[in-house]
Amino acid sequence: MRTEYPDFRLGSVLATSFTGTLSERCGDPIERIPTPQRFIDWLAEYGLNVETCTTDQYNRARELREAIHAAATAAANGEPLPAHAVLSINKFSAAGKAAAFLTREGRRQWKLGSASRVDDALGVIAADAISILAGERDGKLALCASPSCQAAFFDTSQSRSRRWCDMGTCGNKEKKARFIANRRKKTRAGE
Ligand SMILES: [Zn+2]
Numbered sequence: 001m002r003t004e005y006p007d008f009r010l011g012s013v014l015a016t017s018f019t020g021t022l023s024e025r026c027g028d029p030i031e032r033i034p035t036p037q038r039f040i041d042w043l044a045e046y047g048l049n050v051e052t053c054t055t056d057q058y059n060r061a062r063e064l065r066e067a068i069h070a071a072a073t074a075a076a077n078g079e080p081l082p083a084h085a086v087l088s089i090n091k092f093s094a095a096g097k098a099a100a101f102l103t104r105e106g107r108r109q110w111k112l113g114s115a116s117r118v119d120d121a122l123g124v125i126a127a128d129a130i131s132i133l134a135g136e137r138d139g140k141l142a143l144c145a146s147p148s149c150q151a152a153f154f155d156t157s158q159s160r161s162r163r164w165c166d167m168g169t170c171g172n173k174e175k176k177a178r179f180i181a182n183r184r185k186k187t188r189a190g191e
Contacts, residue, residue: 006032009166010045013139013154015129017046019069020151020165027148033061048110048121057118064092064122068129072152075133076141089126089133096123146170 009032011017021032021042033039036053039061043050053061067088071081098120101109112120131137132154139156144165151165164171 005034005038006030008032008042008045009169011153011166012156013128013132014046014125015068015132016072016141016151016153016165018042018065018125019072020153021065022069023151023165023169024148025069026150043118043121048112048124050112050117050121053118057116060092061118061122063088064126067092068125069152071129071133072141073143073150076143076152081133089129092119092122093126093130094123096120096126098124144170146174 009017009020009023011020023030023032033042036055036058039058040050040053067085071085071089074081074085096119097113099111099113101111103109110121110124132139132141137154139154140160141152142155142160142162144151144153145163146165149165149170151170153162153165155162164174
């Protein structure tokens with residue numbers, strides 16, 4: 001029997017998409033990479049192809065995820081970055097040996113070369129987190145307005161006024177809640 005796993009929420013920013021693999025963090029958390037194989041599948045969505053992932057590597061992946069989450073949340077709140085998170089992100093960035101390759105179509109591809117390809121993939125994710133946290137990229141870290149979510153996301157909208165980590169899920173939920181509240185108000189007004 002095939003087990004149904006929660007869908008991925010694939011954002012355009014690698015590092016915050018990774019922290020989003022654990023969603024509804026302030027409500028009933030949903031683990032979107034509950035097994036090493038699901039983590040392998042998630043990596044493949046971003047062109048980071050690994051064949052195997054040991055339990056140790058999988059645990060390391062979740063350690064990096066939480067470090068990025070802690071640092072991104074602090075940055076979004078304008079607080080100093082937690083020292084343990086910075087240490088952890090740097091450790092993963094240093095351990096990875098991935099190389100960027102340019103395709104003839106002008107696209108970037110990652111070649112994961114060393115014996116531990118998962119660690120190379122984690123290095124790519126850590127480096128992506130560093131570029132966001134260091135303010136090198138056009139955008140701003142913000143927290144999702146959904147109270148049960150509060151995920152950190154990278155807002156690249158021109159007005160920097162994006163409110164939700166994901167329009168299709170958190171944004172829709174909020175819209176629906178507002179619609180129902182308005183309808184109730186109207187019904188009551190008509191009584
Ligand atoms: Zn959200």
